[in-house]
Amino acid sequence: MVSRLSLENVSYSYPLQGTGMALRGISLDARPGEVLCVAGSNGSGKSTLAQVCAGLLAPTSGSVLYDGKPVGSRVRLRKLHRKVGLLFQSPEDQLFADTVRKDIEFGPRNQGLRGDELAGRVDEASTLVGLSLEETGGRSPFSLSEGEKRRVALAGVLAMSPEVLVLDEPFIGLDRDGREHLIGALSSYLNRKLATVIVVTHDLSGTWPLADRFALLSEGRLLVIESKADLMSGEADMLALGVQLPQWGVLARELLHAGIALEDPSDPSCLAKALARRREVEDGR
Amino acid sequence: MAGRGITIGQYLAVDTPLNRTDPRLKLSAVVAGVILVFLYSTGRELLVFGVLLLVTLLATRLPLLPVLKSLKTVWVIVLVTFLLQAFLTPGEVMWHRGFLSVTDTGLSNGVMLSARVVLLVILLAALTMTTAPLDLADGLQSLLLPLNYLKVPVSQVTTVVSITLMFIPGILEQSHKLVKAQMARGADFESANLIRRVKDIVPVLVPLFVKVFHDADDLAVAMDARVYNGGRNRTRLYPLEIRLLEKVLTLAFISAAVAIKFVL
Incomplete structure (x- = not known):
């Protein structure tokens, strides 16, 4: 199957920080309809990788390809933002509007949607994440609980109907119900669209039921891409990378x-x- | 992208002799430099001081690019200063079109003031890039200690200063994150349309303020919980120490800067 999003020998270093390379020669591909989990310990480069995948950071070297075409220029990177949705680790980084409804509307509005089409997208995304707009639509997103904030943030991304969904540590701070809700929302989204989901996480438990393939990241290097069965047979290596089954x-x-x-x-x-x-x-x- | 490339006020964790120099000496040299930049009355004095500053920074192996990049932040101020001086100062007219005229005094004042702003920014950038915020606050507190005798709450004031300085990189980082989060949802911070760009800034400012106030509140509670009690009798975990070589070199820099004023 043709890859939807591919990284070819991508390296990235943050300017002026003198901290060395955050990503070193990463090559990976994510296919339509699959859930790819990138696992690694703190500081392994997961969030940087998520931002490179979403076109928010341009690689220092190497290339990002979407549907087989390189995404190099700024214009193409901007186009990538409309196809790849990124859920940030902290919902507070993403929420800003005075009401939940306006916040979810932000992305599709930027895509040029108005009227019924816009309302339809917002309702669909809210339903997917299990958020009642009748109850919360008029409230400030900052007055919600942590789990609800995360749902609003995810709804804001899903409302853009992205073909690729990149989730940065989506299960942090969620209780069991919150995790189940999120897994349910992602499954529904995968079923409705042949979307690609990339989850970067240090904790495999939330992603385990969903993921088709796993990639392990350590000190900016991608070490292996394996199936669940492969991971289960080699847990000792994972523990060395700070990732636990x-x-x-x-x-x-x-x-x-x-x-x-x-x-x-x-x-x-x-x-x-x-x-x-x-x-x-x-x-x- | 908003906030990207703003280097002034940001500490650069590199190992240079300037980074290792005692903050009190760096503060003294910068204060002397700032005063002298305003005392220099000719372009030649400013130029020689600029060369002295550049040579000093090169000698300390400080990466010059981030220092010079800090000028990017103030180029509008420099340009407006120059234009206002050039067009609004009375003097002998050198160029005239319509109601606009440039005078010789205006031109020379414009160059002098712009040069002063540039030198001040380089001085301050060199200080903040080579001194961690807490070291800077420690140095400030130590230098202001005599004011305790005049009942000035130096410790509290410097704690406020150090916390403020500590928050600057955090606020910049947070604004980067927010800009990225909005860009990921289709906001266009690089559009040629100014109104669109200004409109897109609002979604960044609201959560930035929410986060900053939230963090400030958390910090106050955390300091309370650890029984913070500012006052003149507080002791220091790591006392500041000045080495002889640092003292001699700082004195040499200040003496050379003063000599420019009186020798040239």
Whole structure:
């Protein structure tokens, strides 16, 4: 399948900071309809990578390609902003309007939408993230809880109907309900559009059920791009990079090592069923 | 992009002799430089001081590019200063068109004032780039200590100054983040349309103020929680120390700058 967004040997260093290269020779591709998780510890270059993917930082060297075409000039970078949506790590960096509705409208308005089309986009995005505009639409986004702020920020990005969605640490500060809501919203969005989702995170537990492929980032270098099964068999390397498998991932790995077949290792309910089957077999003996 | 490239007021963590120099000496040299820049009365004096400053900065191996980049922030002020002086100062007319006329006195005043602004910016940029905000506040407090005898709350004042300085890079960084967040949602900060650009700045200012007030509130609570109690009897964890070589070199710089005034 043709890549939607590709990075070819991308390096980036922040000007005037004297901190060396934040990204070193990164090459990766994200395909339509897939969820790519980029995991790494603090300071590994995840947020820089997210901003390069969204066209907010131009690489110091290397190139970014969208649908196979290089995105080099400023004009093309601006066009990329309309196709790639970025959810920032902190919703406070993104929210600004005096009401939630106006905040969600900001992106599509910049895309030139007005009237019914604009209202339709805003309603659709709010529904996707589980936000009731009747209740919160007239409130200030800064008066909302952390989870609600994150939903408004995500709705603001989804309302632009991006083909690629880049999420920077989307699960930080969310409780279990918040995580489930977010995963649900992302699944719905993926089902409605053949979107590409890139999640950068240090915590795999939120992304685990959704992700198709995983890339590990360390000190600005992309080390591996692997499937869940590959990750589960090589956890020792991940720990060295400051990334840990989610608990059910560890359990799934142990079950697989014990020779128990799993239909879907990423689904906790599968693990429970496999354990129940195992118990039945042992009781039968 | 808004805020990008503003280097004045930002500390540059590089290892140069100027970075290692005691903040009190740097402050004294800058204060002397600022006073002398206003005392110099001829273009030649300003030019020689400019050369002295440049040589000093080169000798200390400070990267000159960020220092010169700080001039980008004030070029409008320099230009307006020059034009106002050139067009509005009475004197012998050198050029005339319609109601506009440039005089010789205006031109020379314009050049002198612009040169003064440029030198002041370079002096201040060199100070802030080579001195961490807390060191700067420590140096200021130490120099102002005698005012304690006049019942001036030096410690509290310098704490306010140091916190303000500490917030500057944070505010700049936050404004960068906000600009990026708005750009990601289609805002155009590089448009040729001035009205559009001004309109796009508003969404940056609102969350910036919210964040700054929030951070200031958090900091006040955190300082309270750690029983902060400013006052003249506070002791220092890392006392400032001046080395002999630093003292001699700073004195040499100030003496050379003073000599320009009286020798040339």
